[in-house]
Amino acid sequence: MIRTAFFTSRADTEPTPETLEVASLVRQTLSGDSAAFEGVILRYERRVVRLATKLLGVTEDAQDAAQEVFLRAYKYLHRLDLQKPIDPWLMRMTVNVCRNIGRSRQRRQNTFCHCETPPAPAGETRRDPYRDVVEEQERQMLWKALNSLPEKERIAVTLRDIEGLSTSEVAAILETSESTVRSQISRARVRMKDAIDEMLGGRQ
Amino acid sequence: MNCGHSREILALFIEGDLPAGQAERIRSQVQACAECRQTCEELRASQSLIRARLKISLQTPSIQQRVMSQIQNERRTLGWAVQIERAFVLSFRGRPYAFAGLTVLLVISAVLLGQPRHALPTMEVPLGYRSWVQVRDNVYVDPAGYREYMKTGAFPEGTVFVRELARSEGNKEPDPHGTLVVSVKDTSRFEGRWGFYAFGEKEGSVAPSNGTCQPCHAAHAQTDQVFTQFYPVLRPARMDIG
Numbered sequence: 148m149i150r151t152a153f154f155t156s157r158a159d160t161e162p163t164p165e166t167l168e169v170a171s172l173v174r175q176t177l178s179g180d181s182a183a184f185e186g187v188i189l190r191y192e193r194r195v196v197r198l199a200t201k202l203l204g205v206t207e208d209a210q211d212a213a214q215e216v217f218l219r220a221y222k223y224l225h226r227l228d229l230q231k232p233i234d235p236w237l238m239r240m241t242v243n244v245c246r247n248i249g250r251s252r253q254r255r256q257n258t259f260c261h262c263e264t265p266p267a268p269a270g271e272t273r274r275d276p277y278r279d280v281v282e283e284q285e286r287q288m289l290w291k292a293l294n295s296l297p298e299k300e301r302i303a304v305t306l307r308d309i310e311g312l313s314t315s316e317v318a319a320i321l322e323t324s325e326s327t328v329r330s331q332i333s334r335a336r337v338r339m340k341d342a343i344d345e346m347l348g349g350r351q
Numbered sequence: 352m353n354c355g356h357s358r359e360i361l362a363l364f365i366e367g368d369l370p371a372g373q374a375e376r377i378r379s380q381v382q383a384c385a386e387c388r389q390t391c392e393e394l395r396a397s398q399s400l401i402r403a404r405l406k407i408s409l410q411t412p413s414i415q416q417r418v419m420s421q422i423q424n425e426r427r428t429l430g431w432a433v434q435i436e437r438a439f440v441l442s443f444r445g446r447p448y449a450f451a452g453l454t455v456l457l458v459i460s461a462v463l464l465g466q467p468r469h470a471l472p473t474m475e476v477p478l479g480y481r482s483w484v485q486v487r488d489n490v491y492v493d494p495a496g497y498r499e500y501m502k503t504g505a506f507p508e509g510t511v512f513v514r515e516l517a518r519s520e521g522n523k524e525p526d527p528h529g530t531l532v533v534s535v536k537d538t539s540r541f542e543g544r545w546g547f548y549a550f551g552e553k554e555g556s557v558a559p560s561n562g563t564c565q566p567c568h569a570a571h572a573q574t575d576q577v578f579t580q581f582y583p584v585l586r587p588a589r590m591d592i593g
Contacts, residue, residue, distance in 0.1 A: 177441060181422055188415045197409050210414055217418045222429065225437040265407040286404045293405065307368075308398065309405050314368050329368055333359035340362070340397040 162230055170229040177224055184224075188217050191234070195241050200265050201305050202245040204290065212248055216240045238320045242302055249298075265290070285346070292342035296335050303328050304335035356380065356387055358394070365394050472540060473556040474548045476531060480513040486582035489515040496536075504590045506575050510536040532564070534576075543569065545576050 162170070169190070175183035195216050199209035219240055227236055293301060306317045307328070314332075318325045356377065363369050364377045381387040429437075443450040483491040492500075496510030512534045529549040538544045547564035548557050568576040579585045 177437075181419075184422065185415055185419060188418055189413070192414055193409065196411055196414070197407070200407055200409065201405075206411060210411060214414050214418055214421065217414070218421055221418075221422050222433055225440040282404065285400070289401060289404045308366075308401060329363055330359070332368065333362045336362035336366075336394065336398065337358045339401060340358075340394055343397045343400060344393075 163232065166230075166232045169233050173224055173227060173229060173233075176221070181221075184217075184221055187220070187233070191237055192217070194234070195237060198238060198241050198306075198310060199245050201309055202242065202302065203248060204265055204294065206265065208248060208252075212241065212244045215244045219244070235316065235319045238306070239322065242306075242320060246298070246302070288346045289339075289343070292339055292346075295342075296338055300331045300335035300338070303331035304339070307332050308336070356384070356390075358390055361387060361390050362394050365391050366398065471546070471559050472537075473558050474533065474535070474546070475556045476550055476554075477511055477513060477533060480511075483513070484584070486584040490582060492585075500585065501588045504574075504588045506536050506577060508536055508538060512577065534564070534568075536575075543576070 169187060172183045172186045192213060195213045196209050199212040200206055203209050203212060216237065220237060227233060303317055303321065306312050306320060307314065314325050314328050318328045360377060364374060369377060381391060480491045483493050484497040485491050491513045493511045496506055499507040514532050516530055529551040531550040533548045535546050536544060537546050543561060543565050546559045547561050549560050550557055572578045573580040573591060574589060579589055
């Protein structure tokens with residue numbers, strides 16, 4: 148990681164305006180103006196909290212995770228390669244922080260882990276109370292199914308299908324190959340489909 | 352499945368996750384296989400259900416305040432390791448050759464400093480020394496060293512003396528020197544030309560004890576730190592008495 152900061156690749160494509168802007172905020176922060184870091188937080192906190200919520204299922208935990216992510220980012224800001232976008236780096240830290248929180252939570256109490264579901268999207272017009280109940284039930288069962296996937300598959304499929312990132316973006320975040328990501332998400336999708344079949348079959 | 356497509360491959364196919372070439376092959380085979388088409392439909396349905404139901408609402412207060420106040424506290428306690436690393440990275444950023452040069456320099460100096468200054472060799476009890484040339488009742492010298500000395504009056508490199516410290520049976524008091532002392536001429540490894548070793552009851556190799564032995568040998572021995580004055584056999588070649 149330190150090496151990439153030293154040997155910055157200049158042959159890559161031109162950095163985007165966003166990358167340049169973040170790079171200038173990072174430079175200011177590193178030269179002692181820690182207020183410039185607020186700009187970085189404001190720009191990325193929603194993405195970090197959103198991913199943490201999907202990985203942890205609990206909003207309060209996700210907030211703690213996001214806080215930890217930005218503190219770590221601040222601490223290791225000098226390791227960042229300013230030629231490249233900051234997002235994969237932040238997402239990678241988010242995944243790692245959430246993994247740690249998840250593990251310590253599992254150690255503390257097993258039951259705590261699999262029963263929490265993140266809040267449903269609010270503000271949609273409710274036409275049919277019966278439909279609402281069904282949808283809520285489906286939502287809970289799908290989170291449960293997602294949470295029961297093996298950790299690596301769950302993280303990969305969350306980034307790819309629920310966050311909507313591309314396979315190569317997921318591979319960059321998880322620091323693995325695209326083919327590894329493909330095999331993880333393919334298995335996860337099949338498992339999710341089986342869980343859905345079971346769920347719908349059980350209801351009818 | 353008839354055409355042998357795994358559901359996993361189809362799960363990638365329906366989301367466009369396969370590399371172009373493979374995707375084309377699967378596409379034509381899926382068109383030909385009703386069962387595959389059915390599986391693809393089911394997978395598409397489950398994927399869209401997942402997308403629809405696993406949306407989350409995010410109405411959380413900004414964490415910016417919390418993080419910034421933490422940072423103010425933590426700035427003083429960033430940790431010296433991180434601070435050194437940061438100073439290092441920032442001063443060498445964009446200067447990879449300077450960094451590479453410094454690294455090489457550090458490695459070389461670490462290797463040089465890590466080596467023991469004068470690694471003095473250890474020694475084991477010489478095998479069969481009792482068949483060597485006996486120069487006194489309890490002192491032996493190796494035959495090659497003996498011959499050379501008798502010819503030239505000087506001890507060649509590698510000459511070995513062995514002195515047994517056996518005592519009479521009644522005397523149980525241990526000799527402070529041990530049971531056997533050995534000296535070897537090795538100018539390249541010993542500043543004082545000779546290495547002195549004292550063996551005790553235990554077997555195995557011992558480190559040199561030049562500090563204990565050499566001062567006396569250097570001060571009182573007649574010929575090249577060897578007590579030739581006490582070894583009548585070596586008398587004929589002594590230079591000092593001609």
